[in-house]
Amino acid sequence: MSHTESSIRSYGGNGGLVTGSCHVYERGDNKIMVDMGMFQGRDEIISETGKQRNLEPISEICRGTSTVLVTHAHIDHTGRLPLIFKNGFTPNIYATEETIGFMEVLLYNSADIQKKDKDQIQIYSKEDVDILLKKMKKVEPFEEVPVGNHNSKIKACFLPNGHVTGSTSIVLRDGQNKENILFTGDIGRPNQLLCGGYNEYTDKYPDCRINTVVTESTCSENIPVTFEEREKNILEAILKTGDRGGNSLFPVLNFHRLQEIIEMVHHWQEDGRLPLDYKIIIDAPTGMKISEVFDDLGPNHLTARYGNDPSFYKTSESSRNRFVLKNSTVIGSHEESKLNAKNLANTQEKYIILASGGMANNGRSLNYISGEFNQNSNNSVVFTCYQVPGTKGAEMLSAEEKIKLELKKKKKAEIMWTDGNTGHATGPEINNFIERFNLNDLHNIIVTHGRNPAREAYVKDTKGRDYYKNISMMVLPVIRQRVKLYT
Numbered sequence: 001m002s003h004t005e006s007s008i009r010s011y012g013g014n015g016g017l018v019t020g021s022c023h024v025y026e027r028g029d030n031k032i033m034v035d036m037g038m039f040q041g042r043d044e045i046i047s048e049t050g051k052q053r054n055l056e057p058i059s060e061i062c063r064g065t066s067t068v069l070v071t072h073a074h075i076d077h078t079g080r081l082p083l084i085f086k087n088g089f090t091p092n093i094y095a096t097e098e099t100i101g102f103m104e105v106l107l108y109n110s111a112d113i114q115k116k117d118k119d120q121i122q123i124y125s126k127e128d129v130d131i132l133l134k135k136m137k138k139v140e141p142f143e144e145v146p147v148g149n150h151n152s153k154i155k156a157c158f159l160p161n162g163h164v165t166g167s168t169s170i171v172l173r174d175g176q177n178k179e180n181i182l183f184t185g186d187i188g189r190p191n192q193l194l195c196g197g198y199n200e201y202t203d204k205y206p207d208c209r210i211n212t213v214v215t216e217s218t219c220s221e222n223i224p225v226t227f228e229e230r231e232k233n234i235l236e237a238i239l240k241t242g243d244r245g246g247n248s249l250f251p252v253l254n255f256h257r258l259q260e261i262i263e264m265v266h267h268w269q270e271d272g273r274l275p276l277d278y279k280i281i282i283d284a285p286t287g288m289k290i291s292e293v294f295d296d297l298g299p300n301h302l303t304a305r306y307g308n309d310p311s312f313y314k315t316s317e318s319s320r321n322r323f324v325l326k327n328s329t330v331i332g333s334h335e336e337s338k339l340n341a342k343n344l345a346n347t348q349e350k351y352i353i354l355a356s357g358g359m360a361n362n363g364r365s366l367n368y369i370s371g372e373f374n375q376n377s378n379n380s381v382v383f384t385c386y387q388v389p390g391t392k393g394a395e396m397l398s399a400e401e402k403i404k405l406e407l408k409k410k411k412k413a414e415i416m417w418t419d420g421n422t423g424h425a426t427g428p429e430i431n432n433f434i435e436r437f438n439l440n441d442l443h444n445i446i447v448t449h450g451r452n453p454a455r456e457a458y459v460k461d462t463k464g465r466d467y468y469k470n471i472s473m474m475v476l477p478v479i480r481q482r483v484k485l486y487t
């Protein structure tokens with residue numbers, strides 16, 4: 001059978017962008033979409049021509065698309081999915097059980113932010129999210145799902161990859177073209193809290209030969225940080241702040257980062273590394289809803305690993321207890337949060353505040369950052385995630401450099417950055433992950449989802465790998481660039 005022309009086109013997370021992820025595989029009248037994320041951070045939301053990327057019409061992408069595959073729940077991969085059904089398109093849409101559970105919380109929250117935040121444009125409502133969620137179909141990891149049009153001979157296989165709980169890479173097997181494509185989605189670390197990291201799953205990956213890889217490259221430039229260093233970085237920030245009589249504010253991502261930090265704090269309280277006179281405040285309503293999803297999923301959906309011990313949790317009960325904290329308080333209403341921010345601005349007690357808004361762009365952390373809390377130089381604001389350029393967090397971190405240089409504005413909380421918390425494979429870990437697949441027939445690599453220096457770092461690492469000798473095409477596409485696989 002002769003090959004029919006097939007191609008991959010990316011409509012986001014490309015051209016040096018790290019948000020808005022959306023790829024479309026096309027062969028004949030088969031069109032399959034992988035993710036449809038929201039563009040985030042001022043620098044990515046607005047295109048070079050001044051257009052709002054999240055407002056761009058999606059009909060070109062969706063027309064003729066029969067299937068949507070969702071790699072994981074993060075908004076930069078799911079945030080525009082409600083638009084598909086809002087615009088009257090009705091593809092089949094698939095994700096893992098965990099991803100669907102987390103999407104429910106994150107997309108309702110996204111709709112809520114769009115409605116309330118005057119800096120945001122409302123592109124969909126909660127009702128649109130309702131409709132999307134009703135259409136979602138659950139897939140089992142490692143099982144093949146027939147996708148595309150009737151008789152397409154295309155199958156998708158969702159492979160857990162240790163980025164966050166429920167996250168997957170997806171192998172698309174096109175039986176007609178005998179073509180297997182790996183969409184990595186966001187690749188996790190080899191070992192990770194809660195979801196276990198990709199080492200936990202790669203043994204079960206199918207042995208099919210991969211012909212094309214569409215890989216992310218977000219953290220290719222970063223040097224991998226060990227778990228010990230990661231713990232040390234956060235714990236030192238807390239203790240340094242406490243020793244000088246201040247409180248630490250952690251603006252955290254609601255999904256995963258909050259629960260990861262809770263798990264670490266749980267262990268530090270257990271083994272005495274964190275003295276019990278530190279009180280924990282959780283001021284993240286959406287984060288608490290995510291924690292409920294973790295509770296509902298239960299220990300079977302969590303790794304038995306903690307840190308470097310793959311079988312740390314011996315029982316379901318000990319696994320569940322990883323989220324239990326001593327001396328902790330959960331903040332309810334927004335008013336309560338504001339009051340709390342005021343009360344904790346100057347206090348003799350020691351507090352660790354986990355507040356929503358990982359990039360300080362929205363969420364409860366703003367109540368602390370915009371008020372008295374931020375005027376006390378004993379306090380700290382500790383960031384634990386990548387700050388997308390154009391967000392308040394990115395601004396604060398670069399301003400901190402300036403403040404240090406100019407030695408002025410002394411009356412400000414210290415802005416800290418703790419390394420090692422990323423859920424993305426860093427440096428060589430991306431290729432170490434890709435090499436777990438059968439690459440004997442790998443010819444095409446499409447490098448996406450990374451700033452240009454990160455994409456180039458990935459290319460450099462790839463050129464040193466054995467599998468590179470067979471590569472005939474390595475593309476770093478711009479948005480909408482069509483990459484032809486077979487002609």
Ligand SMILES: [Zn+2]
Binds near residue numbers: 072
């Ligand atoms: Zn992600």
